Amino acid sequence: MTITWERGMTTVAEFLALSSALTGFSPAELRGTGMVGAYQALVVQQAGAEPLDRLTATVARGGIGPSAFGDGPERELAQAIAQLWYLGTWPGLGGSTAPERDPAFVVSARAYAEGLVWRTFGGHAPSTAAPGHGSWSHPPADPA
């Protein structure tokens, strides 16, 4: 990873650790998607560096259950980061200043393809893989 963050305290390694705790995928698996830098930048841009730092600190203290997060913004941010990884979609945050616009968006075609949800059961995001003619006849592969 080449990106480092000057504004916030959260380093790339810390963001990976945070993401890993939230998603249940190892840092190596997450790094393999190639999305770490883009996602960290997006979170800082959408949520701000400080809330991310606070969440990083909470999780570093060993809290990943919802009870570890206070109600409100901290838990919402944890959910948003997990969703980002699982779907490649930013769900928007409640505090969004433009409520008339749907604040949710797909980050990129690449992010969609790298969504982790498909890997939980050994699948691929529709339109992104060509496993071969008749591949669907076989029992599913073991989840990644």
Add this chain to the structure above:
Amino acid sequence: MTAPGGRRWDVIVVGAGFAGSLVAKVLGDRGWRVLVLEAGAGATDAGPDRALEAYRTALVKSPNSPYPTSPSAPSPDVPDLTGRPDGGYRAHGYLVQRGPLPYASGYLRANGGTGLAWTGLAPRMHPEDFRAGDFGHGRNWPIGYQDLEPYYRAAEHELGVAADADEQREAVGLPFPDGYRFPMRAIPRSHLDHVMAEALDGRSVRDREARVRLRVTTTPHARNGVPDPGHDGGAGYRPDGGRCVGHASCVPICPSGAKYTPLRTQARWAPSVALVTDAVVTRVRIAANGRAGGVDYLAHDGRTHTVEAELVVLAAHAIENAKLLLLSDAANRSDQVGRNLMDHPVLLTWGLMKHQIGPYRGPGSTSGLEGFRFGPARARRAPFRVEIGNWGWTWALGPPDLRVAELLRTGGPDGRGLFGAELRRTLGDRVGREFAFQFEMEQDADPANRVTLDPRHRDRLGLPRPVVHYDLSDWVKRGIAAAKGVSDQLMGLLGAEDRTRFEPGPAWPGYFEHEGRPYAYRAAGHGAGTHIMGDSPATSVVDQWQRCWDHSNLYAVGCGSMPTVATSNPSLTMAALALRSADRMHQDLLARHRPIRLKRAFEGADLP
């Protein structure tokens, strides 16, 4: 291309979708000069890569999401409807809806039409389907299966259908000529189909007093599989486009080009066929003698153009064909234009299989249960075709995104969210076991289900938007109730966890109650009946050739002509009808003129 104006064409085809592309091909091949006017932007303008990118980055991956739509030719799409919290629905798209229940299908106005986004399932109708009126519901066709049979074969060749004739003969009861072989071998079944066949084949379920034997049957597909060297009397078949490699996004876009789209037929057009995109036809000109003289269209430049031809063919989709006939005050002696709107209301049921079945792989459906389509039961309730759904709960509840969001927000022991390894494990366990049944119900032709025009609602060009009045008859509702009963038994035989649940709310605009029970339907995109075919000008709009009774050189082609929508996905039948009509158009034209190629052949005869 020659300028479309300033000359007289042999044929004008309105709409470069499924039916229009086929008609243009046949007539171009016979040497006629054909002008195709297409309202949408050219799909190829932006290119397939742009469409794929648009699909992958669309938050809601609706059928129209990949395709550039033109503001001057709006299209209805699935997200146009939402259900109200206490039942009922709201429509906020292009179609104005006034019925008790919503017409829940979309279509696509782009070059290639709805056939860009379609699934690609291509079964034939059953011979019995042409005599639906004999069962007391719907109408009889003026033609029978045997009249259409050669054109079914021609359509299967043009679309490139992959299927097994022996299996279709035995399991569906379809007559084929001896030795008939489809262009390609059947598309392999999904793992889910195999699991279902193991549990269901040879068993039976109750439908009232009758028992229906189950047999998982492979569905014919218009997508590329392995060519059958025995096709066409041993000539074989060379498909255009790649082989189906399992991208699992056939609706709405196939990255490998394995799925047939009308653009494939367009690529085979003879040079005498000219296409103009961004050309919204606004009216058919009817002369004093009752013949169609040509059409008016609004072009990209915002100006109205008039073009003239010997023959005019409307192929703008069932609802748009009705709109054009109404705008032109044409073909309506029977007062049936726009009436008899039919669709396939779809009952979805969904559950979790005992083991991982590998959903979201391959085509959306590869097999079905065909035993509920025929027989005396259809006198009592609507018949239906059962599709086994390979894409989990996508159609029923939306893609896995919604399950992720739900677990994050309300999962876990305290209902306050699930994270980490538990989230990963739970998602894998559940999503990997998702499956669905799709019961596609025949809908009867009811003149009260109709498309009208209300000048108070206009589109960007100032054209009245279609106003739809739609409802389901008790016969259809009884069919839906019977299908739910069948589903309950199938779930039992499979040992599956049934998760079906219908409740009013935004996700279910098609919610209704019947005999005290809740149901909801979605729709298959199979709009039909709006310029219904029949054997009398008093009761139908077009004759058996899809020629308007009132105007001898005006044809209206597409599912709008179908007297019954039957239980099979309709486009193969529509394609066969279009090819049959094109033969008739050729005869009509020959009776007045000679095509250019024949003229050239005669001229050439003088040369040494």
